Amino acid sequence: MIREPVSVLAAAPPAIEVLSAHKTYPNGTVALQPVDLTVQEGEFVTLLGPSGCGKSTLLKMVAGLLEPTDGRLLLWRKPVAQLEETKRRMAFVFQSPTLMPRASVEANVRLPLDGRRRAQRGRRPGRRCARPRGPQEVCQGAARALSGGMQMRVSIARSLVVQPNLLLMDEPFGALDEITRHKLDSDLLDLWRAKKLTVVFVTHSIHEAVFLSTRVIMMAARPGRIVEEVVIDEPYPRKPDFMVTPRFAEYARHLQESLLRASQETEEVQ
């Protein structure tokens, strides 16, 4: 079950190619040693690993938010940094919903559209689809009145308003309680399938990684590197009862051991 290609995705073109990309921050911290990673279009890939192993650094380099010290990052076979068009096809979701607290839910969701030229806007989703689904009073109400889970839903709705093909998510549900997190995980999988997105997702939760992913990338720290890839060879749609199956337990146990090894390696070099 481990390391086998997912046949349906093997033929898909690569959405992301990380080619010997590494990152040393200006203070000398080697956040990532040269990393190679290919993500096929339509995959749901999760980055897992101990704190400080470079998950966020890798994700931000893919997003073009950070320059690699050396190496290359391609999206749809083109350099990340060069393409305006590439940027339009990608959205980034942070752990904090980063909403405008006093503005309405609708204004928050529409925010990415407001910066765009009018002509562009015409080709993008119109008012109707930019408006979040939900009761009118919720759409018109201030974002600060929402629960943490609802704020994260608004944050995700805002990221989708530009109709991205690629969603990069840095621990988006890390601050939520377990029940809300499970609900949002399920909703995210529905979105991923309905919109045929490619997702790269960072989490500290093994269970979340197994539940969501087509593939889990295990990383270790000091320096940050990829130490293992595990294909979660389980059909979608995945329902919550997948989490109580022996197969789920086996994946979780395998990743738990792998994470333990990665953490021990990290401690040994500290």
Ligand SMILES: Nc1ncnc2c1ncn2[C@@H]1O[C@H](COP(=O)(O)OP(=O)(O)OP(=O)(O)O)[C@@H](O)[C@H]1O
């Ligand atoms: N701007 C920066 N300047 C210097 N060092 C940094 C910077 N950002 C991150 N680092 C360091 O780079 C390494 C990788 O950090 P990164 O945030 O990518 O790891 P992570 O796996 O996402 O961690 P966590 O799980 O704790 O969020 C860490 O040692 C971190 O302290």
